[in-house]
Amino acid sequence: MEQGQGIDPKRIVAIAFAAAALFLGIFLEKVLALAFSYTRWNDFPVFGADWTITTVVGFGAAAVAAGVAWRTPRVRDASLEVAGELKKVTWPSMRETRAATVAVIAATFVAAAILGLFDYVWAWLSARIY
DSSP states (O other): OOOOOSOOHHHHHHHHHHHHHHHHHHHHHHHHHHHHHHHTOOOOEEETTTEEHHHHHHHHHHHHHHHHHHHOHHHHHHHHHHHHHHHHOOOOOHHHHHHHHHHHHHHHHHHHHHHHHHHHHHHHHHHHHO
16 A cells, blocks of 8 residues: 655644644633632733733643653654554545535434424323323
């Protein structure tokens, strides 16, 4: 089997670590802002009006966490293995994806109709009995 063309797995893993650090930074900023508001500490601006203490600390901690995770050989090797395996996956075409999506939506409507019918019958029976 031929090796597929595409982006180097190491680059994909680095982008994923950067994205994870960004999301973690946003999360930590919000948690720290909530903690500051509960403790009634002032969240002073550090770099302009938008970069407050919670922003700097949250994104700084996220960057440190991403750096530590990247420098940990076990985490980095596992991530590179996952990216390498994903490169070998045969992804469905757009036509196959569309057909599968239509099948799932149709099955959902059929299941909803059957469950709605059962619910109607059960409610009718319950009304007659009680």
